[in-house]
Amino acid sequence: KHSIVVGYFGHLTDAWFDWSLLLNLASKTKNYKYEIIGYGEPAWVRQKLVDFENISFIGKVHPSELHSYASNWTVGLIPFVESELSKSVDPIKIYEYLYFGLRVVVTGIEHLDDYPNTFFSEKSAIKETLLRAVESAIDPDNLNDFLEETTWSARFDQLMMLSEEKSGIFSLYEK
Numbered sequence: 712k713h714s715i716v717v718g719y720f721g722h723l724t725d726a727w728f729d730w731s732l733l734l735n736l737a738s739k740t741k742n743y744k745y746e747i748i749g750y751g752e753p754a755w756v757r758q759k760l761v762d763f764e765n766i767s768f769i770g771k772v773h774p775s776e777l778h779s780y781a782s783n784w785t786v787g788l789i790p791f792v793e794s795e796l797s798k799s800v801d802p803i804k805i806y807e808y809l810y811f812g813l814r815v816v817v818t819g820i821e822h823l824d825d826y827p828n829t830f831f832s833e834k835s836a837i838k839e840t841l842l843r844a845v846e847s848a849i850d851p852d853n854l855n856d857f858l859e860e861t862t863w864s865a866r867f868d869q870l871m872m873l874s875e876e877k878s879g880i881f882s883l884y885e886k
Contacts, residue, residue, distance in 0.1 A: 715845055717816075718784040720748035720777055721804050723756070727797065729790040729818060730756050732834055736790075737766050739838050745788075746780060748772045781811040786844050790837075791819030798822075805829065806861060809854060814844040827853045 722728070730753070737745050745766045752768070760768050772780065781787070787808030791797045797819035805823055808815045815829045816837070824831035828849055832840035859865060 715743045715786075716746060716784045717743055717786045717788050717841070718746040718748070718781060718813075719788045719790070720772065720780070720807075721802075723747070723749040723752035725753050725756070725792075727791050727794070727819070728752075729792045729834070730759075732790045732818060732837060733766075733788070734759060734763070736837050736841065737763050740841065741765050743841075746784065748777070748780060777807070778811065781808070781813065784811075784813055786841065787811070787813040787815045789815060789817040789820065789823075791817070793819040793834075806858065810858060812849065812851075812854070814847055814849065816841050816844050827857050 719728075719733075723730075733745065733747075737743070741764075743765060745763075746769060747766065748769045748771075750771050757768070760766055769780070787804070789802060789804060789808075791800075791802075798821070800820060802820070805815060805817070805826060809826065809828060813828070815823075815826070816832060817823050817829060818832050818834060818837065821831050823829050828847070830840050830844045830847075
């Protein structure tokens with residue numbers, strides 16, 4: 712039985728999900744279990760996964776059931792390929808992982824490193840970053856404050872406040 716479970720949920724295209732990173736990491740951390748939830752994985756991945764006893768490919772799961780998996784995870788993983796797209800995305804899964812009380816290890820999206828319980832890693836240091844995340848403590852107060860500040864409602868309020876401080880909504884588009 713694996714005491715450390717690392718999980719991911721979301722779309723699995725190799726255009727942004729870094730399968731080679733995951734497979735390499737799983738081969739170096741055989742004492743960890745990896746649970747992968749989602750769809751859109753390439754055919755070559757399905758063939759490769761049979762070689763890994765510590766990776767469970769679960770497939771599609773209804774969103775209302777994600778908590779039953781994530782409640783057993785130690786770390787949520789966001790192994791994104793570094794690209795122009797990844798430099799500008801704000802994936803909803805980071806907020807979901809944090810809401811579930813997980814530590815998060817992310818690649819390809821460096822600006823998420825400022826988020827609580829979140830560890831950005833270069834590909835070359837992923838194993839060490841994962842170990843650091845596993846051993847880290849969670850600060851629930853900091854996490855709760857962050858989650859309250861990042862709801863859709865809170866973001867809308869911030870946007871409205873900004874537009875009122877300036878000369879209306881058009882000021883958001885000024886250079």
